[in-house]
Amino acid sequence: MVVQAQAGVVLSVSEDKVEAISLARQCLSAANDKHLAKPTIAVQEELWPDEPLLTPTPAPAPYISRKRRAIFEKSKGRCHYCGTSLDLAGKWHVEHQLPRALGGGDEAMNLVAACVPCNLGKGDRTAIEYLAGR
Numbered sequence: 001m002v003v004q005a006q007a008g009v010v011l012s013v014s015e016d017k018v019e020a021i022s023l024a025r026q027c028l029s030a031a032n033d034k035h036l037a038k039p040t041i042a043v044q045e046e047l048w049p050d051e052p053l054l055t056p057t058p059a060p061a062p063y064i065s066r067k068r069r070a071i072f073e074k075s076k077g078r079c080h081y082c083g084t085s086l087d088l089a090g091k092w093h094v095e096h097q098l099p100r101a102l103g104g105g106d107e108a109m110n111l112v113a114a115c116v117p118c119n120l121g122k123g124d125r126t127a128i129e130y131l132a133g134r
Contacts, residue, residue: 062089075113081122081131084115093119097127 072088079086086092095114098104101124114122122130 064088068094070108071111072113074108078113079115079118080112081114081118081127081134084118086113086115091116095119095122099124099126102126 069088071094072086072092075086077086077088078084079092080095080097093114093116095112095118096104096106097110097112100106104110112127118130125133
């Protein structure tokens with residue numbers, strides 16, 4: 001019996017081994033002749049279609065923690081020192097009115113929103129010292 005494995009088809013049935021080999025050779029020879037007679041032509045498909053693949057999606061909004069949001073709302077969206085309007089998703093600092101270097105903690109009463117220049121200018125001074133020295 002000769003079986004074409006790829007197609008799962010029985011090609012011939014024989015009584016003995018010699019006849020099976022002979023029939024298998026005939027099938028292989030015929031298959032080779034068929035492939036040689038008709039050459040296959042490879043066609044390259046278009047790699048990139050003319051239409052856009054996907055429409056760009058906007059980046060997701062950045063995550064803002066509940067604590068940072070609460071400090072922003074407590075300061076009404078303004079810098080505690082100069083009153084500059086701040087953007088919740090923008091660049092601003094959570095400021096310690098009494099710096100940690102002087103014993104201030106992370107409790108809500110000690111934290112306010114501050115713009116970057118005010119926070120960096122304040123340094124390790126207290127809020128009162130900073131406002132008095134401006």
